[in-house]
Each structure stands twice: as structure tokens, then as C-alpha cells.
Amino acid sequence: MSRLPLIVASAGAVAISAGAFTLSFTALADLAAHHGVPASQTWLFPLVVDATILVATLSVVALRRSRWYAWLLLGLSAGVSLAGNAVHAWQWGPVAVGIATVPPLMLLAVTHLCVLLMADARPRVVDVAEVADAPPMLSVVDAPFRHDVAA
Structure with a gap:
């Protein structure tokens, strides 16, 4: 597989993630400010929620075993972000709620x-037993030579 699609998709994912993070950060900080979090600390709530999404995402990609926990953490933190964005937009009606939920869903x-792309781009590890049990391949050298082929 060409690496170009992986590079373009990764660049697109970074751009979409940055946009989603920015939109979500603004909404969650405003939500925290309107619900009793001191002004000097409102930036911490979206940072904790959205940084957890980032860490869980990187863990899903990096881990080879026990990925279920990373996926669970990713789902829970994205759910908190989704709910927070929806609650923040609630006062403006259902269309605003729909708009507000797009960034966390796209993220x-x-x-x-990206996880699917990276998994597909990884070289496949072949078990030695799998190769040992494979039937022998016919090589060009072993192939019968045909003299009767018309020129």
C-alpha cells in the first residue's frame, strides 16, 4: 500500500482533531464557567476531558495488548465531551445541540x-509454524520448460 493515503489521512486527522479540540475546549470551558468553576480554573475542565481523549487515542494506536482499556477510556472521555458540548448548546435549541455534537463525533x-489505516499499514508478522506448514511453492526454475511455444 502506498504511504501517501496514510500521510494525507493522518494530516487530515490532525487538522480535524485540532478543530474539534478547539471547538470543544471553548464550549466545555464556557460550560464550566457557568456552573460554578472559578474563572481561573475553567480551562482545566476541557483540558482534562480532551487531553484524556488524546492520551487514549495514542494508547489505542500504540498498544498491542489490553487495548480494550484504551478504547473504553476513549469512549468514556469522548462521551463526556459529547454530553458537555450538548448541554452547553441546549439553551439555543436542537439545531445548536446537533451542531455542538459534531466535533466530538467526528473526532x-x-x-x-486512523487506527484502521495504521493497522493496515503495519507489516504483517508471520508465524514460523505458518510458513513451515505451507505447501512448497513452484519456482520459475522448477517449472517445466516448453519448447513448443510459437514465436
Whole structure:
């Protein structure tokens, strides 16, 4: 597989993630400010929620075993972000709620797509037993030579 699609998709994922993070950060900070979090600390709530999404995403990609926990953490933190963005937009009605939920949903979708791309781009590890049990391959040298082929 060409590396170009992986590079373009990764660059797109970074751009989408940055946009989603920025939109979500603004909404969650405003939500925290309107619900009793001191002004000097409102930036911490979206940072904790969205940074957890980032750490869980990197863990899903990096881990080879026990990835279920990283996926669980990713789902839970994205759910908190989704709910927080929706609650923040609630006062403006259902269309605003729909708009507000797009960034966290796209972040999840792009994350999953990148995981699939990276998994497909990894070289496949072949078990020695799998190769040993394979039938012998016919090489060009072993192939019968045909003299009767018309020129």
C-alpha cells in the first residue's frame, strides 16, 4: 500500500482533531464557567476531558495488548465531551445541540479511521509454524520448460 493515503489521512486527522479540540475546549470551558468553576480554573475542565481523549487515542494506536482499556477510556472521555458540548448548546435549541455534537463525533470517527489505516499499514508478522506448514511453492526454475511455444 502506498504511504501517501496514510500521510494525507493522518494530516487530515490532525487538522480535524485540532478543530474539534478547539471547538470543544471553548464550549466545555464556557460550560464550566457557568456552573460554578472559578474563572481561573475553567480551562482545566476541557483540558482534562480532551487531553484524556488524546492520551487514549495514542494508547489505542500504540498498544498491542489490553487495548480494550484504551478504547473504553476513549469512549468514556469522548462521551463526556459529547454530553458537555450538548448541554452547553441546549439553551439555543436542537439545531445548536446537533451542531455542538459534531466535533466530538467526528473526532471519534477520525480516530477509528486512523487506527484502521495504521493497522493496515503495519507489516504483517508471520508465524514460523505458518510458513513451515505451507505447501512448497513452484519456482520459475522448477517449472517445466516448453519448447513448443510459437514465436
